[in-house]
Amino acid sequence: MGDILSIVSKRLGLGVVTLLVISIIIFGAVELLPGDIAQAVLGQGATEENLAAMREQLGLDRAAPIRYFEWLGNAVTGDFGRSLVSQQPVSEAISTRFANTLFLALYAAIIAVPVAIFLGVLVALFRNSVFDRVANVVTLTSISSPEFFLGYILILFLSVKTGYFPAIAKIDDGMSLIDKLDRTFLPALTMVLVVVAHMMRMTRASIINLLASPYVEMARLKGVPAWKVIVKHTLPNAWAPVINVVALNLAYLITGVVLVEVVFVYPGIGQLLVDAVTKRDFPVVQACCLIFAATFILLNLAADVGSILTNPRLRHPK
Amino acid sequence: MSQDKSILLNIKNLRIEGYSDEHWIEIVHGIDLTLHRGEVMGLIGESGAGKSTIGLAAMGFTRDGCRISEGSSIEFDGLELTTTPAADLQSLRGARIAYVAQSAAASFNPAHKLIDQHTEAPLQYRIQKRLESQEDAMELYERLRLPNPREIGFRYPHQVSGGQLQRAMTAMAMACRPDLIIFDEPTTALDVTTQIEVLSAIRDIVDQFNTAAIYITHDLAVVAQMADVIKVLLKGDEVEESDTRSMLENPQDDYTKSLWAVREFKKEQVPRPADTVPLISVQHVDAAYGDTPVLEDVSFDIYSGMTVAVVGESGSGKSTTARCITGLLPPTKGEVLFQGTPLPPDYRDRTKDQLRQAQMIYQMADTALNPKVKISEIIGRPAAFYSGLHGPELKNRVDEILDLIELDPSLYYNRYPPELSGGQKQRIGIARSLAAEPTFIICDEVTSALDQLVAEGILRLLDKLQKEMNLAYMFITHDLATVRSIADEVVVMQYGKVVEQGPKDEMFRPPHDPYTDLLLSSVPEMDPDWLSTLLEERGVDSNTETHNP
Structure with a gap:
């Protein structure tokens, strides 16, 4: 176990370094945008004097590296500055939105991951059958359709025509969990449809890859039934690639859902980011990007650790 | 245990086809094989002779892309395997016919402990409860002379050496006390010194339980130690069959003779040149x-x-x-x-x-x-x-x-x-x-x-x-x-x-360094008594367990 701890801490250290590099890129990219905060706030008609005064007030007249370290130093303590639009602290604006996004992502993941792996095992068991083909076509169709299209289709059939679920997923803190789950069912389902195919196909491929191994033949020759061969003898050895794909899709659920949020008017972080970009609200943009980057890094780290934990050679050294 | 010598396996006109380049090509051309209870038959031949294919067919199993042709008959203890439904065939495997593969390292699932893989078949067939089966596994490990028989089963395959794995696999094949075991080149991947341990362990256990076995190998000297009867195969055809001693002393077919003669090439030994620098x-x-x-x-x-x-x-x-x-x-x-x-x-x-x-x-x-x-x-x-x-x-x-x-x-x-x-x-x-x-x-x-x-x-x-x-x-x-x-x-x-x-x-x-001596004496010889003699000399009694009457 000591080995695993040292691997994890090494990866965590590397993750911090990656995050630092990304923060430089984010800061640099925002610097490169034409215009700056002063111009964005004061608008086109501002005079040079006004701009200069504003820049001095905000400290924008100082060199970029100094401002970068200042921003970074504050960000580390959780202070991302104030929104230029609402004047509200960025961390406050983001925290509820990010919590909403996490809630929706978790909701979708809790449905999608078990369904995808279960389907993957089933299609591997009945490989090349009609069931396998139908499952493949359906999931591939859903992954190939744009999310907003899927979202509108679901709204049309499950909300407008039948009235089973609400079409608008507006939630607030006062609602009960059941209410929240009901309100957000359609966006969650849309996201499930988008991510299931990838994970299912990876599960199927990595299981089938192992079916030719001698230990699978051995299991068959011991009289182990087909479903047990898959579940007990291939699945435990197929986790590593599956876990990586799952992590990738979880990251997508958190960072790539802006279209779904727009369709269902869901108050998530994706919408906030898009709003901030159009309004040149740089502190918010920077904070969102940094959070997304950290999400990716953490999930990939979790996938690495997961792969290691499923490898008996690493779990039980000689 | 009564030493029942009735016919256990009776294969008639076995033909197997393999699918390649969009054609079915016959790879085994009508083999007959009769095996009695408690008998060990050696199948020998070069690669492509169809040894493994025949061995697996004796379990009613063919690898993907192979099929048993019409008109073949595989009768196991009165049951015709070629017409038995798949589900019934599956319930024979592991229970009444077991398989020991060439590479134990590849044939044990890396994700599970040895003993959990051992108890899988007995639990599947509800022959034993988990603890009973584990106890039985430890007993078998002991009979196969594995070190720490009470603990070794709780290790993962990668934590155990190749020779030990091969013995653990033989123990696993024995778990349900099958009537027939197919050994598919079980010692080919092992060093000579390890090979001896595995060979003697296999021979003892097969003997103790009066298990019939088909022993597949390309090594004549090995088969001479293990088999009662030897069948020589070439490209899916039978060349000849006879009991081990007469096969070794008096092979009939030219092909068999050529196999026997292989080890005769010997180059002339060159002495070191004097007064030169080594290359x-x-x-x-x-x-x-x-x-x-x-x-x-x-x-x-x-x-x-x-x-x-x-x-x-x-x-x-x-x-x-x-x-x-x-x-x-x-x-x-x-x-x-x-x-x-x-x-x-x-x-x-x-x-x-x-x-x-x-x-x-x-x-x-x-x-x-x-x-x-x-x-x-x-x-x-x-x-x-x-x-x-x-x-x-x-x-x-x-x-x-x-x-x-x-x-x-x-x-x-x-x-x-x-x-x-x-x-x-x-x-x-x-x-x-x-x-x-x-x-x-x-x-x-x-x-x-x-x-x-x-x-x-x-x-x-x-x-x-x-x-x-x-x-x-x-x-x-x-x-x-x-x-x-x-x-x-x-x-x-x-x-x-x-x-x-x-x-x-x-x-x-001689005289040798002790290790050289061990290496040299471990090379199997074409003498059916070689293994017994050697084990006696080394002071390992090959029959550590008494035979059941």
């Missing part, structure tokens, strides 16, 4: 992988025109020594001299000419040759690189080399490795090393993946090339029969050290 001199070499030391004070000399065989079990440092000589692994201490001058330890610091002098031939020609590159290019590239040849000159040179290795240039020049047989691929491997015009070639287990007849052809070719070009060979092998036929001098290695070295005739004459 390659390994001097007090230490080497390590990371922090793990693997070689310690290894020294030996190789003279032009001579073959030095380096023998030892896996992990003894044979291949590592080769890596030090070629500069792939710079030694941590000591040096390698070429004609008296030290070679730079790292191959990157060596000159083209120094690199040219030492070439390698690998064990697995399959993986050592790029399957997507034509033969002409495989041989042409080193010829162009070291000798600067191109155009028609290069083609002539490649033709010349193909002639040397006895492959017709007009037939092989434009072909790809996957189109060749195992022996031909190994010849291409030799050709590639010759293309550099070396003075010294390292042959790393070059014959161990080949059938005996083919291997002999390769040995004869290497011998011919040595005489023509005065080549020096370092011949890495664990097979002492090969050493006997080709070596001039022998270096015995164990745990990264040289245990003994000297001219071949001295090495095969």
